[in-house]
Amino acid sequence: MFYHTKxxxxxxxxxxxxxxxxKKIQELIGGVFGEMTVMMQYLFQGWNCRGPAKYRDMLLDIxxxxxxHVEMLATMIAHLLDKAPIKLQEDGAKDPVVGAVMGGSNTQNVITDIMGAAMNPQHAIVSGLGALPADSxxxxxxxxFIVASGNLLADFRSNLHAESQGRLQAVRMYEMSNDPGVKDTLxxxxARDTMHQNQWEAAIEDLKESGLESTPVPSSFPLELxxxxxxxxxxxxSEGTESSEGRWAKGPSPDGKGEFQYVENPQPLGPEPLPPQSDPRLHGTPLNKQAQGSADTLINRTTIGG
Incomplete structure (x- = not known):
């Protein structure tokens, strides 16, 4: 049961x-790393969780x-769109598209230039000056967009990634505004994204310490296979050997099960591919005329699907 507090x-x-x-705030709602994504991702991970109860409870909490958070941003958008159509009418004479038409300029070029600096028409036409389940x-x-695999270590890593990208976008949106109210809410x-990044770091450590999961994921697959x-x-x-200077190129691997080796000039381990000839009844181009002759004979004897 979900319970809503007003x-x-x-x-x-x-x-x-x-x-x-x-229009820009929409990215924080319905973008790939928006609040709708993490909302659904955590809920489905929780609903699908078959591990210890503490993980399920934590997932459903967040x-x-x-x-x-979706509700907060939807409320913010409603305030930002307040009286928007009236304001747009008042500013119509300043519109660069109107100016282009009056001045005989190429309106298509102007429209392309200002696409990112115009009101989202769906905010007026579709949602009646409300938020949409869409991106910017x-x-x-x-x-x-969501990840809910049933493997908690794989999921928690995806969650850390989502919170990292989400906080990055929220910070960028913070820098794009001079409005004290917007900046305060963001x-x-x-701050909550900071908590959630740390939360997933802690959850990953906790899960590993429990012995239920470890690197590589899935840890249940026999390494000898x-x-x-x-x-x-x-x-x-790729050209250059600067990558050899990284932690990933030498020393013990983080999983403690191997030693990194840097291969400066990796060589192919398989043969040159020779794709098998397609069914002649599909009329693909054959390797040579001999193959075409065999194809004609086969077509005369059989029908596709027969």
């Missing part, structure tokens, strides 16, 4: 409307918190 986790309204900034360029949020969300001679080789597959 008060927001935290919120300070913007001091003035800004329809263009509202997933539910993220629902509140109008792409709808997609369930394929400051709270940035992989070609161990290649498991810790770093292959230098």
């Amino acid at each position: 008060k927001l986790q935290y919120f300070r309204p913007p001091e003035k409307p800004d329809a263009i900034y509202a 997933g539910t918190e993220e629902i509140g 360029v109008g792409f709808p949020w997609n369930g394929r 400051s709270f969300m940035i 992989e070609k161990r001679e290649f498991a810790y080789q770093f292959w230098n597959n």
